[in-house]
Amino acid sequence: MVNNEEVIEELKKIVKQKGLKYTEQREIVLNILINATDHLSAEEVYNEIKNQYKESNIGIATVYRALSFLEEVDLITSITFGTDGKKYESNAKSHHDHLICTSCGKIVEFLDDEIEKRQDRIAKKNKFKITSHSMQLYGTCETCSK
Ligand SMILES: [Zn+2]
Ligand SMILES: [Zn+2]
Incomplete structure (x- = not known):
């Protein structure tokens, strides 16, 4: 930060x-x-x-x-x-990823160690140096899914 x-x-x-x-x-x-x-x-x-x-x-x-x-x-x-x-x-x-409701615009932030590590491994395997990344998962929140 x-x-x-x-x-x-x-x-x-x-x-x-x-x-x-x-x-x-x-x-x-x-x-x-x-x-x-x-x-x-x-x-x-x-x-x-x-x-x-x-x-x-x-x-x-x-x-x-x-x-x-x-x-x-x-x-x-x-x-x-x-x-x-x-x-x-x-x-x-500080770095985090997002879940985004396409219906009401609600945004939930999350940080998952496994996902972060996996991304690093994938990059390494492909000889990529990561400078940044953003992950946005789109869908509907609990209220909008009803
Ligand atoms: Zn919603
Ligand atoms: Zn955010």
């Missing part, structure tokens, strides 16, 4: 490298996701900003732009569900 300040420093470095102007909006969006205990949709990020940063004047379009930027530079990850549902989480969280 990385601490919040390091992640914000990383963002500042990336923005500088890309020759972009530093804007507070991206930092606020990233902060919301770093501190979130759950995976958030763009609307939920927007609502959190309205609650936590009352003076800021960030519109939903800016939130969408900030989210795509942060995903592009690999500071956050999005999880897709249903036809156009999307939820985001900070990459500063």
